[in-house]
Amino acid sequence: xxxxxxxxxxxxxxxKGLEDDVVISSRIRIARxxxxxxxxQSMNKExxxxxxxxxxxxxxxxxxxxxxxxxxxxxxxxxxxxxxxxKHLISPNLVQRPDIxxxxxxxxxxxxxxxxxEDHLRIQTLFPGLNLEEGWKLSNAIDDGLEEYLDFAxxxxxxxxxxxxxxxxxxxxxxxMLHLPSLVLTGYANNIFQAVGQIGLTVxxxxxxxxxxxxxxxxxxxxxxxxxTEEEIIQKLKNVAIQIINKEREIRxxxxxxxxxxxxxKVLRSLGILKYSRIISSxxxxxxxxxxxxxxxxxxxxxxxxxxIINLMMLTQPASLQAYFKEDLNTHERDMKRAxxxxxxx
Amino acid sequence: xxxxxxxxxxxxxxxKGLEDDVVISSRIRIARxxxxxxxxQSMNKExxxxxxxxxxxxxxxxxxxxxxxxxxxxxxxxxxxxxxxxKHLISPNLVQRPDIxxxxxxxxxxxxxxxxxEDHLRIQTLFPGLNLEEGWKLSNAIDDGLEEYLDFAxxxxxxxxxxxxxxxxxxxxxxxMLHLPSLVLTGYANNIFQAVGQIGLTVxxxxxxxxxxxxxxxxxxxxxxxxxTEEEIIQKLKNVAIQIINKEREIRxxxxxxxxxxxxxKVLRSLGILKYSRIISSxxxxxxxxxxxxxxxxxxxxxxxxxxIINLMMLTQPASLQAYFKEDLNTHERDMKRAxxxxxxx
Numbered sequence: 220x221x222x223x224x225x226x227x228x229x230x231x232x233x234x235k236g237l238e239d240d241v242v243i244s245s246r247i248r249i250a251r252x253x254x255x256x257x258x259x260q261s262m263n264k265e266x267x268x269x270x271x272x273x274x275x276x277x278x279x280x281x282x283x284x285x286x287x288x289x290x291x292x293x294x295x296x297x298x299x300x301x302x303x304x305x306k307h308l309i310s311p312n313l314v315q316r317p318d319i320x321x322x323x324x325x326x327x328x329x330x331x332x333x334x335x336x337e338d339h340l341r342i343q344t345l346f347p348g349l350n351l352e353e354g355w356k357l358s359n360a361i362d363d364g365l366e367e368y369l370d371f372a373x374x375x376x377x378x379x380x381x382x383x384x385x386x387x388x389x390x391x392x393x394x395x396m397l398h399l400p401s402l403v404l405t406g407y408a409n410n411i412f413q414a415v416g417q418i419g420l421t422v423x424x425x426x427x428x429x430x431x432x433x434x435x436x437x438x439x440x441x442x443x444x445x446x447x448t449e450e451e452i453i454q455k456l457k458n459v460a461i462q463i464i465n466k467e468r469e470i471r472x473x474x475x476x477x478x479x480x481x482x483x484x485k486v487l488r489s490l491g492i493l494k495y496s497r498i499i500s501s502x503x504x505x506x507x508x509x510x511x512x513x514x515x516x517x518x519x520x521x522x523x524x525x526x527x528i529i530n531l532m533m534l535t536q537p538a539s540l541q542a543y544f545k546e547d548l549n550t551h552e553r554d555m556k557r558a559x560x561x562x563x564x565x
Numbered sequence: 566x567x568x569x570x571x572x573x574x575x576x577x578x579x580x581k582g583l584e585d586d587v588v589i590s591s592r593i594r595i596a597r598x599x600x601x602x603x604x605x606q607s608m609n610k611e612x613x614x615x616x617x618x619x620x621x622x623x624x625x626x627x628x629x630x631x632x633x634x635x636x637x638x639x640x641x642x643x644x645x646x647x648x649x650x651x652k653h654l655i656s657p658n659l660v661q662r663p664d665i666x667x668x669x670x671x672x673x674x675x676x677x678x679x680x681x682x683e684d685h686l687r688i689q690t691l692f693p694g695l696n697l698e699e700g701w702k703l704s705n706a707i708d709d710g711l712e713e714y715l716d717f718a719x720x721x722x723x724x725x726x727x728x729x730x731x732x733x734x735x736x737x738x739x740x741x742m743l744h745l746p747s748l749v750l751t752g753y754a755n756n757i758f759q760a761v762g763q764i765g766l767t768v769x770x771x772x773x774x775x776x777x778x779x780x781x782x783x784x785x786x787x788x789x790x791x792x793x794t795e796e797e798i799i800q801k802l803k804n805v806a807i808q809i810i811n812k813e814r815e816i817r818x819x820x821x822x823x824x825x826x827x828x829x830x831k832v833l834r835s836l837g838i839l840k841y842s843r844i845i846s847s848x849x850x851x852x853x854x855x856x857x858x859x860x861x862x863x864x865x866x867x868x869x870x871x872x873x874i875i876n877l878m879m880l881t882q883p884a885s886l887q888a889y890f891k892e893d894l895n896t897h898e899r900d901m902k903r904a905x906x907x908x909x910x911x
Contacts, residue, residue, distance in 0.1 A: 484904070
């Protein structure tokens with residue numbers, strides 16, 4: 220097993236994304252299960268081994284020219300597991316049952332194949348900026364490839380069957396990660412999130428269900444997977460995302476017109492604190508990063524790239540930070556090392 | 566009458582003072598009244614003119630080789646008056662009755678002769694750092710010089726008579742301006758101030774009685790003027806000041822030993838905010854200046870001089886700020902110009 224080192228740049232951030240003044244990333248996740256095999260939570264050791272082998276074989280056969288690394292959750296340190304979560308490469312759920320779960324990660328980190336999360340198989344693609352189509356195309360191709368070697372549980376009436384009924388149907392969850400500082404600042408965010416809930420979409424914090432919206436970052440995703448085609452789900456999500464993007468841009472524009480100095484002050488003080496602090500918590504730094512990113516996207520700061528800030532947002536999370544410095548750190552040490560890393564990079 | 570421009574550096578700050586890691590300045594003020602003449606608050610126009618003329622003549626005769634400028638309060642703009650107060654060159658009281666009050670200011674700004682404040686005459690000397698002796702020597706010499714030409718009201722039993730009985734006796738008020746950030750931070754300051762009150766000394770804020778201790782700056786001065794010689798008053802004040810200085814130094818030392826990173830963080834964040842903000846209130850900037858000055862005195866910041874920070878503390882007060890930019894500014898404009906000036910100077 221290869222030892223994982225904390226990378227300096229999250230790979231999927233290297234390319235420039237569309238609408239990246241507001242959209243950080245687009246993610247597609249497809250849930251699939253193998254016919255006639257128990258759901259993961261009821262499997263015994265032998266069944267886990269068999270299904271893992273089957274999925275690995277299917278991936279090997281259908282993706283001969285691509286490079287994937289295989290990781291078993293049970294053999295990863297807690298630091299390594301958390302680092303993958305912080306980079307959004309695996310779901311927090313995947314690490315809950317280390318005895319049964321594993322995953323394949325493509326070298327460019329755009330594709331993760333999670334084995335025995337809630338379902339036997341979850342295909343995830345991750346693209347920078349607003350790019351649901353590309354993600355869907357890629358996920359769909361991987362799905363088609365795997366389907367040649369695996370029998371997916373499928374019902375004519377319900378569609379793909381899943382462990383949790385909320386995923387049954389397409390098994391598709393599409394989501395976009397949005398940076399909405401001015402919607403939060405002006406209090407519009409809550410209204411928008413409520414409206415979004417009424418049309419079958421949902422908004423969550425940076426690290427999924429139940430997590431706080433650190434750094435004014437939100438995940439907008441589809442709630443329902445049944446009764447609509449994949450293309451309809453993605454199109455609806457994209458349309459709503461574009462409306463939110465436009466609203467965020469409109470408010471940023473208004474803020475710059477009506478409260479220019481206040482916004483400049485907020486943005487530049489945030490930059491000043493990031494540059495000078497010696498101890499900084501994750502929560503504080505996320506909010507300051509958010510202000511700085513907004514300042515970059517508004518043209519107030521011109522000598523820093525937005526993607527470097529997003530990268531720092533992930534790199535300064537607890538596990539990634541420890542991986543970067545290659546040492547175990549307690550909270551207080553992390554707060555100092557976080558400040559050190561930020562000073563180094565900004 | 567010469568138009569007053571906001572200077573870039575407060576003159577009395579140009580020399581290096583003793584114990585200037587804690588003591589900003591030492592001030593001596595002597596109250597005197599002319600025999601057989603009503604106290605200022607009861608004078609008519611003619612009496613004001615006569616006494617002013619007499620004092621100016623006495624100064625002219627006794628200080629032939631020195632340069633003083635004469636300012637009548639009634640002919641100063643409110644901006645100019647406040648600027649003199651902010652630089653500690655005149656007392657806030659002096660400007661309360663513009664029809665009767667005036668003052669002479671020596672070119673090096675170390676001496677002010679206030680005419681018709683509470684008393685006919687108040688001689689003030691101001692030195693950087695801890696230097697009460699020098700101030701007393703100079704005040705005393707000016708007093709002796711004037712006494713050759715003026716009959717001061719003096720009683721064998723009570724000493725010099727003054728408008729307010731609290732000044733009767735020596736007519737002396739000696740004070741040192743102390744920067745006590747670590748005594749405030751650790752909560753010791755209040756205990757010390759209470760103890761000081763019990764031995765006939767008093768502690769006030771930056772701009773005298775009833776003002777807040779902005780920027781952790783306090784004025785320690787004698788409360789009583791009767792029953793002790795000038796030398797005894799000054800010696801007692803100096804002894805107590807030295808005790809406070811040593812306590813402040815001891816705590817700074819302890820803080821650096823036990824909470825080094827926290828102190829560095831506090832100091833450097835303050836510097837970062839001062840360097841980057843676009844809008845900043847006087848209160849906020851005073852506290853940040855205080856942290857930065859402490860950082861300089863502790864050796865955390867090495868590329869900025871403490872006296873430049875003290876100078877900025879005065880230069881960024883409302884009137885001085887407007888004088889510097891040569892324009893009338895409302896509160897919001899001042900907060901922006903203050904940030905601009907700070908960025909320019911730090």
